[in-house]
């Protein structure tokens with residue numbers, strides 16, 4: 440759709456009689472402002488605040504003020520930028536930018552409530568999953584090229600953990616896709632309530648698996664072994680400072696917005712019914728569950744994560760898939 | 769100027785601390801850890817404990833500087849990105865405390881590094897440590913604003929000075 444528009448815009452703008460074509464501005468607005476770059480970055484930072492606030496309230500604290508995540512990023516942008524001796528300066532400079540680009544691109548395929556995604560086509564679910572995988576690979580490279588042993592250990596752990604949660608996550612989303620009979624996010628979103636009482640059990644199994652593996656995807660407690668600050672400093676991010684760290688932080692928040700947005704689009708009924716408002720409410724709901732999970736458990740060792748994923752979570756996701764096939768008939 | 773004010777505000781509101789024991793008896797470290805527990809809720813000020821000195825703005829130093837730790841302390845300090853601040857926590861970090869004339873002790877942290885705020889006590893209470901960090905925050909903000917003023921002044925008056933000198 441967008442490509443066609445681009446072609447139209449291109450031919451339109453080269454035509455001397457037609458002058459400047461408005462579709463270019465429209466597309467740029469969609470990509471850069473809403474529902475593209477600005478929206479998703481701010482949504483990610485907002486969700487970070489929601490997460491930190493809920494976490495604080497669960498510990499009986501007051502927690503940070505609402506503007507805290509924005510100030511954190513601003514401060515990082517204003518700090519000194521260090522490239523350590525052992526690091527590859529090219530990778531060190533460009534990987535954080537690439538990381539942010541990948542996660543923002545993933546969000547372009549996700550419909551914001553009734554507001555259609557910037558770029559949607561049958562099969563965009565697979566593209567989003569692929570881009571999220573790419574984000575993990577970039578995290579690995581971030582650690583690997585930072586020239587620090589902590590970075591390398593963290594990078595290897597990130598990939599090990601990736602093997603643990605990726606299959607259940609994909610299986611859980613596949614269950615939803617099977618029930619809705621489509622690989623397109625917007626179609627699955629529109630069909631979340633189809634066959635309402637009959638599909639609920641399968642939905643719940645898939646939702647539980649998706650939430651747990653999303654927690655692993657986003658490297659949050661209890662699956663934060665790759666960034667475990669008490670053993671390996673900060674994992675892949677150990678050597679990053681200033682601007683680069685700010686980019687990585689923004690990318691991580693965006694990844695969170697993408698993951699949470701994906702789950703709320705695919706599983707919750709509100710985005711399709713209540714539009715943008717419903718989308719934001721559902722992301723807050725999903726974040727709430729993730730924060731409660733984060734506040735109530737301690738960190739797994741990396742081998743325990745793998746065992747948990749393959750022994751206990753994967754059978755559940757497989758069960759969900761089989762049930763989905765049976766229930767759909 | 770608006771931007772500089774926002775940057776000063778962001779520096780002041782988001783101090784990430786790293787913690788380094790340069791040779792103390794560990795009681796100060798326990799108090800520093802107690803400061804970071806939910807009871808004192810330092811996240812109200814945006815304070816977060818960071819494992820990596822590369823992410824930190826403030827180095828909390830406890831204990832006297834021993835001859836062996838000096839190199840490591842300097843190294844950790846140089847790993848931090850500017851602008852960086854140091855809080856010396858405990859009598860030992862101030863002057864060497866009970867260890868002041870040991871054969872292997874150089875003295876307080878300020879014998880090696882520029883300390884910004886001293887928090888006395890053996891060990892200081894968490895409230896005192898929080899008060900010390902909040903003092904550093906005020907210093908961070910005024911430093912950022914001063915730097916902005918200086919830049920503005922030198923940008924405005926730089927040419928005149930040059931002519932005058934000739």
Ligand code: SF4
Pocket residue numbers: 791792793794795796830831832857858859860861865866889890891
């Ligand atoms: S100031 Fe007191 S508590 Fe702190 S390190 Fe020195 S002796 Fe230990």
